[in-house]
Amino acid sequence: MSCGNPVADANALMQRRKKYDKTNSCVKCKVTQGNLVIRHAVYCKDCFLHLVVHKFRRALEPTVNPKPDGPRRTALKPAGNLLVGFSGGLGSSVLLDLVHRCYVALDKSTMPSDGGRDHPRHERVWKKVTICYVEVCDAFPGMRDRTEEITQHVKRYDDLEFVPLRIQDAFDRSWWEKIGGKSFPSEIGASLADEALFLQSLPSTSADPLTSLRAYLSSLPTPTAVTASIQTLTRLLLLHTALQTGSSHLVLGTSLTSLAVSLISGVAQGAGFNIREETQEEWTPEPETLMGLDHAPDASEGSKTGKKGKRTVRVVRPLRDVGMKECAAWAWWSGVPVVGKEKWVWAGAKPGIATLTKGTVLSRIIEAAHILKRYPDFIVGLEKDYPSTVSTIVRTCSKLAPKGEVSGKCILCGRPAQRGVQEWKARISIRDRPPAPGSTEDATAKTADAEPLQPSLTPYLCYSCHTTLTSKSARPLPSPWPASAQAPLVSLPVWTEARLSSAIRDVDGAEHVHAEIMQTRQVGQDEMKGIVDEFLLDDQE
Amino acid sequence: MPPRTCALCNDARAILKRPKTGQQICKDCFFYVFETEVHNTITEAQLFKRGDRVAIGASGGKDSTVLAHVMKTLNERYNYGLELFLLSIDEGITGYRDDSLETVKRNQQQYDMPLKILSYDELYGWTMDAIVSQVGKKNNCTFCGVFRRQALDRGAAILNVDHIVTGHNADDIAETVLMNIMRGDIARLGRCTSICTQGEDTIKRSKPFKYAYEKEIVMYAYFKKLDYFSTECIYSPDAYRGHARAFLKDLEAARPSAIIDIIHSGEAFEIKEDVKATQKIQQTCKRCGYMSSNELCKACTLLEGLERGMAQAAVTDRARKKLDAVGPAPENLRQIPMFKPPSGVHNSTHVAASVGT
Numbered sequence: 001m002s003c004g005n006p007v008a009d010a011n012a013l014m015q016r017r018k019k020y021d022k023t024n025s026c027v028k029c030k031v032t033q034g035n036l037v038i039r040h041a042v043y044c045k046d047c048f049l050h051l052v053v054h055k056f057r058r059a060l061e062p063t064v065n066p067k068p069d070g071p072r073r074t075a076l077k078p079a080g081n082l083l084v085g086f087s088g089g090l091g092s093s094v095l096l097d098l099v100h101r102c103y104v105a106l107d108k109s110t111m112p113s114d115g116g117r118d119h120p121r122h123e124r125v126w127k128k129v130t131i132c133y134v135e136v137c138d139a140f141p142g143m144r145d146r147t148e149e150i151t152q153h154v155k156r157y158d159d160l161e162f163v164p165l166r167i168q169d170a171f172d173r174s175w176w177e178k179i180g181g182k183s184f185p186s187e188i189g190a191s192l193a194d195e196a197l198f199l200q201s202l203p204s205t206s207a208d209p210l211t212s213l214r215a216y217l218s219s220l221p222t223p224t225a226v227t228a229s230i231q232t233l234t235r236l237l238l239l240h241t242a243l244q245t246g247s248s249h250l251v252l253g254t255s256l257t258s259l260a261v262s263l264i265s266g267v268a269q270g271a272g273f274n275i276r277e278e279t280q281e282e283w284t285p286e287p288e289t290l291m292g293l294d295h296a297p298d299a300s301e302g303s304k305t306g307k308k309g310k311r312t313v314r315v316v317r318p319l320r321d322v323g324m325k326e327c328a329a330w331a332w333w334s335g336v337p338v339v340g341k342e343k344w345v346w347a348g349a350k351p352g353i354a355t356l357t358k359g360t361v362l363s364r365i366i367e368a369a370h371i372l373k374r375y376p377d378f379i380v381g382l383e384k385d386y387p388s389t390v391s392t393i394v395r396t397c398s399k400l401a402p403k404g405e406v407s408g409k410c411i412l413c414g415r416p417a418q419r420g421v422q423e424w425k426a427r428i429s430i431r432d433r434p435p436a437p438g439s440t441e442d443a444t445a446k447t448a449d450a451e452p453l454q455p456s457l458t459p460y461l462c463y464s465c466h467t468t469l470t471s472k473s474a475r476p477l478p479s480p481w482p483a484s485a486q487a488p489l490v491s492l493p494v495w496t497e498a499r500l501s502s503a504i505r506d507v508d509g510a511e512h513v514h515a516e517i518m519q520t521r522q523v524g525q526d527e528m529k530g531i532v533d534e535f536l537l538d539d540q541e
Numbered sequence: 542m543p544p545r546t547c548a549l550c551n552d553a554r555a556i557l558k559r560p561k562t563g564q565q566i567c568k569d570c571f572f573y574v575f576e577t578e579v580h581n582t583i584t585e586a587q588l589f590k591r592g593d594r595v596a597i598g599a600s601g602g603k604d605s606t607v608l609a610h611v612m613k614t615l616n617e618r619y620n621y622g623l624e625l626f627l628l629s630i631d632e633g634i635t636g637y638r639d640d641s642l643e644t645v646k647r648n649q650q651q652y653d654m655p656l657k658i659l660s661y662d663e664l665y666g667w668t669m670d671a672i673v674s675q676v677g678k679k680n681n682c683t684f685c686g687v688f689r690r691q692a693l694d695r696g697a698a699i700l701n702v703d704h705i706v707t708g709h710n711a712d713d714i715a716e717t718v719l720m721n722i723m724r725g726d727i728a729r730l731g732r733c734t735s736i737c738t739q740g741e742d743t744i745k746r747s748k749p750f751k752y753a754y755e756k757e758i759v760m761y762a763y764f765k766k767l768d769y770f771s772t773e774c775i776y777s778p779d780a781y782r783g784h785a786r787a788f789l790k791d792l793e794a795a796r797p798s799a800i801i802d803i804i805h806s807g808e809a810f811e812i813k814e815d816v817k818a819t820q821k822i823q824q825t826c827k828r829c830g831y832m833s834s835n836e837l838c839k840a841c842t843l844l845e846g847l848e849r850g851m852a853q854a855a856v857t858d859r860a861r862k863k864l865d866a867v868g869p870a871p872e873n874l875r876q877i878p879m880f881k882p883p884s885g886v887h888n889s890t891h892v893a894a895s896v897g898t
Contacts, residue, residue, distance in 0.1 A: 222796050267722065268792055268799050272806025392725040399727055403811040418809055427581045428752040428801065429561050430574040433549040463805055471798040472563050 036329055039388060045333055052322055052330045053110045056098050060251065060318035063280070064125065075123075080248030082126035083313075085238045086133045088150050088339035091319055092253030094327045096131065097336045098318070099251065100157045104129055130161040130245045134234045136344075138210055139167050139217060139226075141480040143342050153339050163241055170233040171212035176494040179244040182288045184501035189489035190457045192219035195431075195470050197457040199500070200489055212491035218479035219490050221472045227344060228269060228468050232413045236495060239283050239414070242313040254317040257324035260390040263397045271464035273402045273418040279394075281315040283414060288498040323390065410462035411496050417462035425466075457492075460500075549574070560756040560797055568764055575761050579749050580615050586736045588747050591622035594702040598693055599627045599648065599656075601641025604708025606648065606769040607758050608750060612706065613652050625652075628696045628705065630689055631660035633668025634775060641770040659696040661688055665844055666875055673776055676852040681776050684847075687839045691831055691877075697744045698881055709748040712755040712789065715803040720785040727812055728820055734807035744882065754800060830880040841877060848875055 026034045026044035028051070034042030043051060062068055064076040084099055086092045101107040103125050133150045137143040147164050154162045169175040177183050187202040207215070220226050242250045254262070263278050271278075319327065331338055407419035458466060491497070545555040545565050553567035559574070566574070589595065597612055599605045609627065616623050629645045631638050642658065649656040662668045665688060673681050697705050714734060721730035732738060737747035750758065762769060792799040812820075825831070826838035833839070842861070846852045849871075851864050 224796055264719075264722070267718070267806040268803055270798075270802030270805045270809075272809035275806070275810055389723060393722055396722050396725045396727060396730065399813055399816045400730075400810040401813045403809055421805075424805070427585060428578055430578055430581075431549075431562055431564065433570060433573065463809070464802075467798060467802055471796050471802070473796055 036326075038323070038326060039391070048326075048329065049333060052326060053098065053102070055321040056318050057102065059320055060316055063314055063316050064249070066248070076125045078126055078248050080126075080246050080311075081128040081130065083238065083242040083245055083247040083250045084129065084131045085234075085250060085252045086131050086150065086154070087253065087341060088133070088146055088153070089253065089341045090324065090327050090331060090338050091255045091258060093153075093336055093338045094255075094322075094330050095251060095253035095319055096154075096157070097331075097334060099129065100160070104157070104159050126249070128161060128245070129159070130163055130241075130247065132163045132165060132238055132241045134165045134167055134169075134237050136167045136230055136234065137342075139213065139230055140342075140344060146339060146342075149339050153337065161245070163245070165237050165241065167230065167233055167237070168209040168213040170209075170237055170493045170495075171216070171491055172209035173494060175209075176498065179240050180289070181240070181494065181498055182502070184288075184498045186501060187491065188497055188500045189491050191489050192216075192469055193488065197461075197466075197469060199455040199457055202489060202491060207491065214481045215487040215490045216492070218481060219487065220468070221470065223473075224265075224269070225468045225471070228265075228464075230344070232465075233493060236414060236493065239313055239315070240285075240289065240495070243285055243289065243311060248312070248314060250313050250315045252315065252317050253319055255319045255322055255324050255327050256394060257390050259317060259320050260393040263393055266464070269464050270467045271462075272400075273404070273463065274415045275397050275400050276402065277315075277415050279317065279320060279398060281415075283313045283315060285311060285313075286409070286414075286495070286499055288502045289495065320394070408460075410465050411457070411460035411499050412465040412493065413462060414495070415462060421463040421466070422458060425463075557760065560760070561754050561801070563797060571757075571760070571764065575753065575757055576611060576614060576618075578752060579611055580619060582736065582752055583615070583621075583749055586747070588706075588737060588749065589621055589623055589704065592624075593622075593704055594624045594626065594700070595704045595706060596626040596628040596657075596693075596697050596700055596702040597654075598705055598707040599629050599645045600708075601629070601638070601644035601648075601770050602708070603758055603762055603769045603771065604710055604750060604755075606644060606767050607762050607765075608706065608708040609648050609652055609654070610765060610767055611761075612749070613654070625654050626700050626702055627652075627654050627656040628693065628700060628702075629656065629658045630692045630696065631658055631662075632685060632689070633661050633670055635670055637775060644768065644770055655700070657696050657700050659692055659699070661692065664688075664692055664695060665840070665877060667844070667847055669776065672847065672852070675847060675850075678776055684843055685774075685776075687843055691838075691840045693746075694744055694831070695880065702744065704745040704747065706747055706749055708750055708758075710750045710753050710755050710758055711800050711804060712786075712793075714748070714751055714807070715800045716785045716789050718803050718807040719788060723785070727816060730807075731812040731817075734804060752801065752804065826880075829877040831877075844877060845870055845874060 024034050024042055026032050026047050027041045028043060028047035032044035032046070035045045036043050036048050038048075061076060064078050066079045082099070082103070084092075084096055086096055098110075102110045106124070131154050133147065133154075135145060135147050135150075137145045147166075151162065151164065154160060165175075173183070188199050189202040191198050191200065217226055217229065220229060238250055238252075241247075259279065263275065266272075266275060266278055322330075330336070402416070402418070405419040406416045408417055409415065410417045457469075461469070492500070547553045547555045547567035547570050548564040549566050549570040553569065555565035555567055557568070557571060558565050559571065583589065595612070597605060597609050599609060609625075612623075612625055615621065616625060627645060627649055629642060631642065645656060645658075648654070660668070669681070669685055672684050676684065693705055693707075717733045718730065720726075721733060734751075736749075736751050737745055761767075789800065789803075792803075796802075821834045823832055823834060824836070826833040826841055827836050828841045829838060831838045831840065835842075837845075843852075846860075846864060849864065849867075851860065851867070
């Protein structure tokens with residue numbers, strides 16, 4: 001439609017500029033010669049290290065108290081403990097180091113010198129700090145297990161608890177019960193091969209968690225869906241662990257760069273409604289999770305909100321103002337070792353898309369979006385060449401708020417789901433043809449007969465999770481585990497099954513799920529069709 | 542392999558794979574879904590009222606050619622009761638519009654719709670060729686974009702229509718969402734997914750192809766044997782939008798629903814209230830009466846720069862200051878004629894029921 005670029009101001013052309021603006025001495029102390037350029041500003045090593053600590057505290061501390069206390073700085077009194085989500089990557093290594101220095105070891109060099117010896121900031125903020133690592137190696141063929149290395153890494157720091165998990169714990173009922181989730185009697189699976197995502201009872205003999213995980217991942221339609229699902233599973237494992245350890249805060253090592261990447265990939269997957277949660281999120285567990293929690297060993301420790309009955313976990317990304325390059329410089333100058341992470345390679349996935357269109361800032365971002373966590377060097381390169389794009393993305397997205405009504409929480413990812421998304425989808429891409437007027441025998445009547453009222457997972461999903469499960473790629477993806485490929489019915493993550501099961505009062509069959517939940521949830525397939533029919537040919541004059 | 546049957550009618554042989562859904566369907570079902578989706582878009586947004594006079598922004602390219610065809614078809618099939626017009630803008634780029642304007646003239650006869658061609662030369666006294674000879678190949682898209690928008694509105698005022706429909710498709714919108722996020726254009730990000738934009742005293746403008754994939758538009762033209770001209774603007778530089786487009790094409794190749802997903806994202810968020818409050822209020826240009834965010838509208842500023850030989854004046858703030866420093870605009874400066882909105886815009890009648898309901 002457009003002939004090109006209607007608003008081509010000089011900045012849009014992204015011309016290369018000089019690395020720094022005016023002088024090469026530090027912009028802060030103005031004395032020392034600079035050691036590092038961050039977005040055209042020059043810093044010396046000392047000022048830089050202070051700057052990172054400052055940015056870290058500035059992002060985290062206003063979120064510590066349950067209710068922020070305005071601009072005045074008061075004592076930090078969190079409602080519970082702290083959980084650090086640790087992946088072994090650069091960002092989380094830096095995060096762990098900063099958390100330990102600032103809040104466990106109470107390293108004086110990380111604190112402003114004013115305020116005296118007894119200033120409240122010199123007290124421990126969180127009573128207990130736990131590190132949680134989720135090993136994802138079993139989700140990718142041939143990936144090395146790093147649990148041991150990570151354990152050794154965490155041991156370098158004193159006074160920390162360590163919880164190692166595996167990604168398949170998301171399908172493990174014993175893990176679910178251990179963390180205090182309500183046990184559920186019947187297992188419900190979904191057929192992910194069918195776009196309708198029908199639900200059915202699983203055969204009584206349940207598969208082991210690893211098989212369930214692989215069957216689930218193998219049923220996903222695209223490499224993007226695999227990456228997105230592993231991220232969601234990891235996030236939920238961390239959130240439930242936070243709950244179990246009585247933590248009011250979960251901190252993640254998402255840097256400015258990774259945040260920009262996850263915002264863009266969120267938008268590309270239709271998660272615009274949840275754009276806010278990518279930066280900061282308050283997560284309240286479902287009642288199914290809390291049922292057995294009071295008996296969990298750590299839960300009563302520390303968490304005040306637990307006693308009041310409503311727990312929330314606040315997810316904070318304290319490195320959200322610190323770019324990947326700054327993280328790397330901090331790690332190097334502070335002597336923080338980085339365990340590192342392996343590439344997330346899914347067999348059959350195309351190599352980075354950027355190889356097709358090398359050289360543009362956007363292709364770099366898409367590469368990052370697609371293969372996030374695979375090429376940290378590469379992302380550092382993005383910041384080197386185009387220092388402003390990542391922070392522009394983050395700043396733009398921070399000015400957005402969700403639009404429209406919320407209809408409960410997504411049963412897979414736990415984030416707020418927007419009302420009416422299925423009607424929207426049905427309206428703008430028609431997948432069903434109503435009977436032609438006047439024809440006695442038509443095709444849709446047949447299919448309607450063939451598909452009796454069957455419960456579906458669709459009404460419980462947010463737009464983005466529904467897209468993850470159903471949006472196909474042009475070419476189907478081969479599974480790395482042929483044995484688990486194309487299982488007709490796959491297990492769902494334990495928290496999803498628990499919520500589905502809790503709707504069943506009688507444990508007879510899956511149809512009850514439909515009846516029970518239909519009253520409170522979004523519309524099902526048939527009702528949806530009714531809404532679409534209103535706009536279709538045969539209803540017109 | 543035996544021939545596949547259409548996934549929609551389960552009867553005819555499938556002859557195409559739908560870019561949007563991946564379903565294999567027959568030609569008739571494709572026409573049905575494509576047209577019905579556009580109809581759904583129109584009725585859901587209640588774009589038109591019976592008796593509306595609607596101009597189709599026609600460039601002779603694929604989008605507007607198909608739009609003219611689909612608008613005519615739907616208007617007849619669902620009895621919208623619209624009076625349709627074709628409106629073309631001649632930018633005055635040698636060899637760029639000539640062929641496509643021929644397409645538009647042919648459409649005028651085929652569809653029996655009145656056509657108005659308005660040229661930059663006629664309206665502003667400058668052709669794009671003349672502008673490029675002064676400003677060079679960089680930044681000239683600013684002139685063309687600003688001038689075209691206003692030219693369409695002025696053409697619509699001449700035709701006395703209530704509404705302009707343009708051929709912007711889903712790919713264009715998804716690309717704009719991404720681009721606005723990446724360059725931080727909050728104001729445009731907030732409004733780029735709305736199907737219909739209307740200022741207080743401007744003509745309504747809408748995009749019935751908002752959810753139509755570019756590939757399907759081409760497919761529709763192909764199966765309906767509609768001919769159009771694919772012309773690349775000879776002055777178009779490889780700029781930011783080009784990058785956004787390449788990025789989107791890559792996303793689409795990996796996952797075709799990405800285009801719709803991005804539009805959905807764009808519709809699912811809005812600008813926070815406190816940020817909205819800081820944005821500029823729309824006013825009227827004191828020189829030509831067109832809507833504007835400043836005292837002078839962008840077109841008048843650009844034109845003044847051209848006339849005074851300081852073409853960069855409206856492109857950057859610094860150049861604008863330089864222009865002001867030289868002195869006020871001379872008395873005899875050539876100006877765009879005063880904008881008069883069509884008579885129907887202010888007191889549009891809401892008597893007739895909305896179309897399709």
